[in-house]
């Protein structure tokens with residue numbers, strides 16, 4: 001079975017992908033510095049704790065294991081933090097990626113799936129967004145992803161590195177029974193914050209209700225993390241078959257507003273969500289929904305979770321289990 005190196009495999013989306021890779025019989029090694037990821041997300045014998053910037057250590061590892069491909073998640077993801085510390089984001093996300101690509105070149109690993117983001121589009125002019133939409137990030141985080149994508153285009157041309165960049169929309173939910181779920185510290189994402197509001201009684205803030213959308217709140221494309229993880233496996237398999245480089249949106253194509261998310265949580269939990277309306281958050285586009293047509297055509301991918309309440313139910317199960325284990 002193919003040997004896959006997963007960087008950032010102790011994080012939220014990375015660990016779900018590792019879980020699915022192992023289930024499908026892949027030979028997986030995880031590299032994570034555990035600065036944001038969690039040791040408990042990965043089987044210990046699979047984990048190598050090291051920094052991506054440590055090119056020498058990566059070369060050693062790649063020389064020893066002889067990976068067939070890399071799935072590269074390791075990055076910082078908080079948009080707000082990236083506006084406060086842009087240097088940190090360029091150093092970690094761009095510098096870390098360059099170090100990885102250098103080690104891959106030195107050791108002849110020529111297949112990569114890259115964890116990109118819909119943040120590369122900034123505020124798109126047309127929705128649903130296709131991959132041909134202009135790249136116009138509005139945060140250092142989005143720019144860091146766009147820079148790596150651009151780097152990959154040149155490495156494809158002059159270095160023979162074949163890659164698939166997956167532009168994620170809003171990942172959420174948890175794989176039932178896996179023990180994995182969303183655990184960012186601090187948490188900034190809507191669904192876990194809404195679920196915590198239910199559990200603690202502390203109101204969640206809705207960032208703006210005066211957008212030009214039907215209920216005034218922002219619309220996003222919420223995709224279940226297991227559907228997202230599966231896109232990585234299909235992408236890596238395709239690359240291993242010899243497919244050319246590509247860039248693909250990963251979303252469901254269906255948008256929900258913030259208020260619709262709150263209502264879905266109320267249905268699933270049977271409890272009222274305490275919330276207040278706050279000001280808009282800087283850099284939030286009113287509507288961000290994927291056109292996933294290209295992903296469906298090239299990888300034969302279809303989402304298993306098409307219903308928001310089912311997605312919410314998996315996240316709720318995880319939050320409750322976490323509370324019981326505390």
Ligand code: UDP
Pocket residue numbers: 079170188189190191193204205206207208218219220258281284
């Ligand atoms: N949001 C909100 N309150 C929060 C967190 C998020 O109203 O405490 C909104 C945010 O403005 C956006 C949506 O929820 O419209 C999803 O935000 P999130 O941070 O989860 O993901 P993003 O879209 O930024 O990737």
